[in-house]
Amino acid sequence: MANTNTARSISSPAEGEPGSKAYTVLHAARKIFLTYGFGSATTDMIQREAAVSKSTVYAHYANKEALFVAVVEAECRTFAETVRAIKFCPGQLKVTLTALARTYLEIVLSPSGLALHRIIVSEGPRFPALAQTFYMAGPSVITAMVADHLASAAASSEVELGDLKFEEAARVFINMVRSEPQLYSLTHPDSSPVKEQIERWVEVVVSTFMRAYGR
Amino acid sequence: MANTNTARSISSPAEGEPGSKAYTVLHAARKIFLTYGFGSATTDMIQREAAVSKSTVYAHYANKEALFVAVVEAECRTFAETVRAIKFCPGQLKVTLTALARTYLEIVLSPSGLALHRIIVSEGPRFPALAQTFYMAGPSVITAMVADHLASAAASSEVELGDLKFEEAARVFINMVRSEPQLYSLTHPDSSPVKEQIERWVEVVVSTFMRAYGR
DNA sequence: GTCTATATGAAGATAGAC
DNA sequence: GTCTATCTTCATATAGAC
Numbered sequence: 001m002a003n004t005n006t007a008r009s010i011s012s013p014a015e016g017e018p019g020s021k022a023y024t025v026l027h028a029a030r031k032i033f034l035t036y037g038f039g040s041a042t043t044d045m046i047q048r049e050a051a052v053s054k055s056t057v058y059a060h061y062a063n064k065e066a067l068f069v070a071v072v073e074a075e076c077r078t079f080a081e082t083v084r085a086i087k088f089c090p091g092q093l094k095v096t097l098t099a100l101a102r103t104y105l106e107i108v109l110s111p112s113g114l115a116l117h118r119i120i121v122s123e124g125p126r127f128p129a130l131a132q133t134f135y136m137a138g139p140s141v142i143t144a145m146v147a148d149h150l151a152s153a154a155a156s157s158e159v160e161l162g163d164l165k166f167e168e169a170a171r172v173f174i175n176m177v178r179s180e181p182q183l184y185s186l187t188h189p190d191s192s193p194v195k196e197q198i199e200r201w202v203e204v205v206v207s208t209f210m211r212a213y214g215r
Numbered sequence: 216m217a218n219t220n221t222a223r224s225i226s227s228p229a230e231g232e233p234g235s236k237a238y239t240v241l242h243a244a245r246k247i248f249l250t251y252g253f254g255s256a257t258t259d260m261i262q263r264e265a266a267v268s269k270s271t272v273y274a275h276y277a278n279k280e281a282l283f284v285a286v287v288e289a290e291c292r293t294f295a296e297t298v299r300a301i302k303f304c305p306g307q308l309k310v311t312l313t314a315l316a317r318t319y320l321e322i323v324l325s326p327s328g329l330a331l332h333r334i335i336v337s338e339g340p341r342f343p344a345l346a347q348t349f350y351m352a353g354p355s356v357i358t359a360m361v362a363d364h365l366a367s368a369a370a371s372s373e374v375e376l377g378d379l380k381f382e383e384a385a386r387v388f389i390n391m392v393r394s395e396p397q398l399y400s401l402t403h404p405d406s407s408p409v410k411e412q413i414e415r416w417v418e419v420v421v422s423t424f425m426r427a428y429g430r
Numbered sequence: 431g432t433c434t435a436t437a438t439g440a441a442g443a444t445a446g447a448c
Numbered sequence: 449g450t451c452t453a454t455c456t457t458c459a460t461a462t463a464g465a466c
Contacts, residue, residue, distance in 0.1 A: 021449075021450080037254060038254070039252060039254025040253075040254040040341075042440085042441060043441075043442065043443085044440085044441070052450080052451090053450065053452075054442090054444090054452095055443095055445095055449085055451065055452090056449070056450055056451080058442090058443065058444080059449060060449095063442080064443095117336070118336055119337070120402065121333055121336050121401050122252055122333050122334070122336065122337030124333070124402060125333075125404045128403070128404050128405055131403065132402055135398070135399070135403070139398060162422070164419060168419055171395055172419060172420065172423055175391060175398075176387065176390060176391050178394065179391070180386055183350070186336050186346070187335065187336075187339060187347055187349060187350040188346065189339045189340045190343055204379060205387065207377070208424075209423075211427035211428070212423045212426035213423075213426070257458085257459060257460085258459070258461085259458080259460090267432080267433090268432065268433050268434075269433090269434095269462090270431085270432065270433065270434090270461090270462080270463095273461065274431060274432075275431095278461080279459095279461095431466105432465105433464105433466080434465085435463085435465105436462080436463080437461085437462075437463085438459100438461085440457100440458090440459080441456100441457085441459090442456090442457085443455085444454080444455075444456100445452105445454080445455090446451105446454105447450105447451085447453105448451080448452105
């Protein structure tokens with residue numbers, strides 16, 4: 001507790017360089033925490049996974065919690081980048097929304113997407129700041145992107161939102177897209193939804209949105 | 216592992232009678248597990264909370280996992296009953312859906328509703344059967360109820376679902392209602408959404424659904 | 431069934447040599 | 449910085465008396 005750093009790492013920059021021990025530790029910690037969560041993961045597992053000694057772990061991270069924070073923050077950054085990299089294919093709004101929904105679901109339903117969601121939700125009370133970081137990195141980002149697109153669509157009279165703000169309509173759409181398949185995947189770890197089910201869900205959601213607000 | 220019971224309790228019926236030690240243990244375990252999750256909860260905490268000795272705990276439950284299963288299963292039963300008890304106020308479909316959405320959100324966003332969701336999601340990989348039980352007890356039940364109601368509404372031409380089945384439309388509605396406020400609450404443990412935000416969300420969701428499918 | 435006391439093992443973290 | 453070896457604490461689970 002003696003370092004004035006943000007309590008993430010002791011030696012800086014450390015994490016950045018692949019090949020360094022610090023990087024190896026972080027990478028191993030990522031795998032272990034995403035697999036077992038915070039409580040059930042042990043520093044022994046991480047040390048073994050990284051093939052380093054205990055003291056190497058503690059040379060770079062003050063304790064288990066600091067290591068966890070570093071892992072989740074890095075994961076949120078990656079997540080946000082992936083979301084931001086989604087390309088809006090130009091054309092009819094319905095086509096654009098369909099493609100967007102597919103891509104967003106691919107990210108959210110990926111093994112690491114689900115794992116990140118799991119640990120964020122379960123460790124929310126213990127790490128409130130991390131949970132908010134995740135919300136800002138994921139749902140907030142994609143919602144803002146969709147809101148922008150809806151604004152364009154409104155300008156060319158493709159949508160008519162009534163008294164809804166762009167941001168509200170975007171939120172409705174994104175939540176409709178994510179909610180059911182995500183909950184199903186989280187509660188059925190053995191049998192993830194098949195391609196056809198996801199495709200049908202996307203179709204239902206997009207057509208619902210277009211029936212409500214399309215012109 | 217020697218009992219042919221469902222591995223829930225050793226002495227039966229046990230849990231049923233309030234005042235019995237078994238009940239006290241289960242009640243204490245509920246509080247601890249819902250607060251700390253599975254991994255971070257300890258049998259010491261439960262024993263202390265119940266004000267009994269260690270051996271009393273193990274006299275009624277084979278081990279920590281069995282106790283956890285008993286707690287979550289009981290919680291799912293309670294949850295399902297609460298959901299099933301929701302009354303559909305008769306009248307205009309829009310009014311009915313609004314009331315339903317409010318009540319459902321009250322349940323889902325309650326402290327125990329959020330806590331149950333947290334432990335189900337985080338322990339899904341370790342207890343897949345429990346996670347599925349939860350899905351059947353919550354989302355499945357409410358969706359079926361809404362689907363029934365939509366069928367009635369369709370009979371009196373209040374809705375026109377196009378090529379959607381009643382069950383699909385119900386799923387869309389329920390997921391729209393729950394998704395955003397639940398995720399926000401889970402990722403902002405300190406500041407739960409205020410009444411006005413929830414009320415606005417309900418309004419947005421119901422009007423979206425009615426614009427899409429109301430007649 | 432219930433208690434006190436304890437066995438057993440593991441987890442987080444550190445000491446000290448190199 | 450990195451290792452081996454170890455300290456300390458604490459958690460799950462059991463033994464044995466009542």
